[in-house]
Amino acid sequence: MTQNRAAWIFAWALLTPAILYVLVIVAWPLIETFRLSFTDASLRKTTNYVGWTNYLKIFDKDFLEIIIRTFTWTFFSVLLKMVIGTFGAVLLNCAVPGRNLFRLLTMPPWIVPMAIGIFMWGWMYNGQFGMISGLLQWFGLSDGPVAFLAYGSSAYWATIVTDVWIGVPMVTIYFLAAIQSIPRDLYEAAWTDGASRWTRFRRITVPLMAPAIITMSMLSLIATFNSFDIIWILTQGGPSGSTTTMIIDTYSTAIGSKRYGEGAARAVVICIFLSLFCIAYFRMTRKLAGGQKA
């Protein structure tokens, strides 16, 4: 009994520093965001409680548009990450010479400081002198220079492509690990029964990868929803708001215009969405774990 009690004290003593740190740097600011969202906090010294004013103010047509844009932007980005990640993982799993080198070569976008990768894309998207515009003209696909970041719809897709580029390496490596954890016996048994490579892929790889794909889509959804650096460096939410997602919108309201109260209200809306994703994620992983046991 004393042994158990000593262990209990020891375990919580080990946990306390990390818990305290996260409480101060994450939990407290989270609560503070809620509190501030009911105030008119700004650079002024005094702060008053203003009730639901901030929320009433932000819920207009523009904000609704921003929410919808955030969701479509995130949806396309996650979808592309999953498709390209699966494609890459399946290919890198093939037993061909050089695969170790190929695996290593997928990592740079993820490992390099994000801002640097984004600067490189910034140059590639450059209309006058950039590579993509240059190649399009060279192949005769475009008559003149295409300034990707200067127009709403192309800037929207350009930021998605860059986000996908940064996200794909992690997804690929994760999927590759998932494929490699599939027991080889299954493939060998199927092979002995004369199943073609395509059949083996469709009947073994895909179903057994499904939990990994679902888990990764949820994690990727949350990460993409929070995406800031890419859009901020490439377009700062422009041109004319076409790449303004909720995070960008919150940042420019709070930090750009110093309207902390209103920014906090916008952040609270993000937090509500994130919590919903979070609950969905925990439920799903529990269900997946339960399914494997059964």
Added chain:
Amino acid sequence: MARKLFRSHETRAMIDRYSVVELIGIYLGIAAFLFFMLAPFVEGFLVSLKPLAQLFSTPYSFWPENGSFEAYRTMWVSVPRFGRYIFNSLFISVVSTIIVLILVVPAAYAFARFKFKGMAMVLGGFLAVSMFSGAVLLIPLFRLMRTLGLLNTYYAMIVPGAAFLIPSAIWLLRTYMMRIPNELNEAAYMDGASQFYTFRRVILPIARPGIIVVAIMTFIGAYAQQFIFALTFNSKTEFMPLPVGLFAYFGKQEVIWNELMAASFVGIAPAMVIIFFLQRYLVGGLTAGAVKQ
């Protein structure tokens, strides 16, 4: 018996045999995939070799004519503080990694070894932290940093950044430590060792490879993701890390693209050296963290 037959070396070789068409398909696929992953780096590198005049000329030319490494010399002249930015980036990453390790190693051990009431909830709480980015919590964090007087210091970039690196580090190290057999703890207990002594003298030495992996992953995370806090909480050039410092190449009239790209590659170098020397740990660490149980 039958199982043994399937596992024979021959089967293994046969199942991995590709027809020529399949091989071509696989290599074309990999080529397309890697083209997407690496094109910006290739283009960026070629840009760093081109003189500015050639960059700002049409039509577009892929290959640098009379290319040189001149930009790699002039970049130090046009932004004299560049070396400082690299130092800042490394410093911020190293200190963040140390903080994270000090907090995470004990916590991961507690999660791996003890099952007391409430701990599962705390673990869930840690995982939930990774769902919120710094961007969402920026306003109170900004006010907190201002109150503590940390704005425009290294700490304003280190302290919040480290918090968001904790969850994945705990998860990764916990997975690793769960593989250490519990018999070791029992044996130490039989010998009369205290909990702390067991942790310090028995567990930590065995867990060292796992701790190294977590340290590397944390360092890379810290090095790659220092933007938003540096952008918002610090305005002093002497403390700026690389991602923000590189904006110095954005001149008033035009961006000095060749020097920006040269500087980017110099800035990438530390990360690349790490990948090259520690690739074994890296792939191992990624896979260990990726597939749980």
